[in-house]
Amino acid sequence: MRLLAAALAILPLCAQSPGQKLAREIFQQLIEINTTDSSGDNTRAAEAMAARFRAAGFPEGDVHVLGPVARKGNLVVRLHGAGAARPILFLGHLDVVEALRADWSFDPFVFREQDGYFYGRGTSDMKGDDATLAAAFLRMKRENFQPSRDLILALTSDEEGGNSNGAGWLVTEHRDLIDAQFCVNADGGGGHIKNGKHLFMAMQAAEKVFLSFKLEVTNSGGHSSLPTRDNAIYHLADGLSRLGKFDFPVHLFDVTRAAFERGANIYGGQLGADLKALVQNPGDAAAVARLSAIPLYNAQMRTTCVATMLSGGHAQNALPQLATAVVNCRLLPVDKPADIKRTLEQVLADPKITVTEMNQPVTTPYTPIDPKVMAAVTASTNKFWPGLPVVPAMETGATDGTVMIRAGIPTYGVSGMFGDEDDVRAHGRDERILVKSFDEAVDFMYDLIKRLAM
Numbered sequence: 001m002r003l004l005a006a007a008l009a010i011l012p013l014c015a016q017s018p019g020q021k022l023a024r025e026i027f028q029q030l031i032e033i034n035t036t037d038s039s040g041d042n043t044r045a046a047e048a049m050a051a052r053f054r055a056a057g058f059p060e061g062d063v064h065v066l067g068p069v070a071r072k073g074n075l076v077v078r079l080h081g082a083g084a085a086r087p088i089l090f091l092g093h094l095d096v097v098e099a100l101r102a103d104w105s106f107d108p109f110v111f112r113e114q115d116g117y118f119y120g121r122g123t124s125d126m127k128g129d130d131a132t133l134a135a136a137f138l139r140m141k142r143e144n145f146q147p148s149r150d151l152i153l154a155l156t157s158d159e160e161g162g163n164s165n166g167a168g169w170l171v172t173e174h175r176d177l178i179d180a181q182f183c184v185n186a187d188g189g190g191g192h193i194k195n196g197k198h199l200f201m202a203m204q205a206a207e208k209v210f211l212s213f214k215l216e217v218t219n220s221g222g223h224s225s226l227p228t229r230d231n232a233i234y235h236l237a238d239g240l241s242r243l244g245k246f247d248f249p250v251h252l253f254d255v256t257r258a259a260f261e262r263g264a265n266i267y268g269g270q271l272g273a274d275l276k277a278l279v280q281n282p283g284d285a286a287a288v289a290r291l292s293a294i295p296l297y298n299a300q301m302r303t304t305c306v307a308t309m310l311s312g313g314h315a316q317n318a319l320p321q322l323a324t325a326v327v328n329c330r331l332l333p334v335d336k337p338a339d340i341k342r343t344l345e346q347v348l349a350d351p352k353i354t355v356t357e358m359n360q361p362v363t364t365p366y367t368p369i370d371p372k373v374m375a376a377v378t379a380s381t382n383k384f385w386p387g388l389p390v391v392p393a394m395e396t397g398a399t400d401g402t403v404m405i406r407a408g409i410p411t412y413g414v415s416g417m418f419g420d421e422d423d424v425r426a427h428g429r430d431e432r433i434l435v436k437s438f439d440e441a442v443d444f445m446y447d448l449i450k451r452l453a454m
């Protein structure tokens with residue numbers, strides 16, 4: 001019995017399901033089509049996927065490759081459902097960050113399996129996820145699965161850069177093709193591994209909002225041999241040093257509160273204790289002080305505003321007539337831009353410093369996590385990794401999810417791919433993903449999509 005059990009236990013490691021085999025083929029095909037902004041061709045990748053969907057029996061009218069310019073094609077595929085609710089959009093980007101052969105140990109555009117990893121540009125960001133999505137849609141079609149509502153797959157261009165952001169273009173030019181009740185963005189979320197152990201599954205449920213301010217002080221100037229106390233550079237510098245010592249108030253909301261709550265159990269130790277204390281009492285000064293010293297947690301607890309650029313003066317021997325700085329803020333989605341500006345002016349505490357917005361912030365109201373989406377992600381996670389916690393997460397940077405949220409489509413970052421917290425190679429050299437993680441992600445995504453579409 002023991003021997004048999006042992007032999008059976010080995011089987012799943014070697015055996016590849018038909019879904020996994022197809023996903024690997026798609027993965028290889030995508031990696032080997034260069035989709036960088038400089039020399040790649042997103043349309044080729046989109047067309048390669050479109051050919052697979054047509055061959056699988058998707059009608060011509062449900063498979064679209066379209067874009068604003070030649071090399072920036074986006075793929076949109078629709079699997080028709082029973083119309084019980086508005087569609088669900090599944091989103092991924094096909095483009096990848098530049099990769100130079102000279103920087104890598106091997107050709108970044110040749111799919112390579114070695115020592116339990118798949119290597120190549122885009123393996124982790126995010127052609128592996130694209131392959132899991134495409135394979136799931138093909139498999140549902142093959143199995144004649146009838147979803148309760150339409151399911152839409154959009155694989156887009158220029159998320160990483162370039163002038164033809166596909167998600168934005170689709171929203172403005174072809175809203176009808178991608179309009180959905182909510183969006184699952186496979187570029188966000190995903191599993192965390194640390195020291196070889198699965199830690200938790202993150203579900204991205206919120207993003208911070210980008211807002212920069214220009215600070216400006218003008219002065220009549222004069223000869224530097226006759227200085228006065230009223231100096232544009234001093235006004236600005238004094239204001240900035242007050243800002244440097246200031247922290248915006250701690251403001252937890254459902255996403256960060258849940259993240260801290262679950263993080264407390266996952267991490268343990270002082271960090272775990274502080275996360276727990278903060279949830280119980282956001283005014284716990286000692287916990288706030290310790291967490292504020294960790295940039296990752298500081299950025300989760302509050303809106304941040306930091307000086308990023310500085311200039312002033314026009315000659316060595318002249319009193320400055322102008323001093324300017326850029327302050328970049330990352331707002332919690334529950335904080336209001338006008339309030340942050342007012343606080344900033346109060347902290348700078350100098351009427352000579354004028355504060356002007358440099359960009360239009362995304363002001364879409366924050367929508368709480370949809371419990372049905374959370375339940376589906378939790379159920380699929382528990383099916384493949386029993387007992388693993390699902391942690392809602394707020395991204396401090398930005399993905400194409402921002403584009404969808406701005407368009408009024410609530411967006412959740414979900415990926416079945418697990419990556420090592422200490423081995424993040426997205427955008428870097430020798431990018432890779434664990435073979436085992438990829439195979440598991442294929443089954444996870446298929447399971448999740450069906451669960452959401454029941």
Ligand SMILES: [Zn+2]
Pocket residue numbers: 093125126159187
């Ligand atoms: Zn990405």
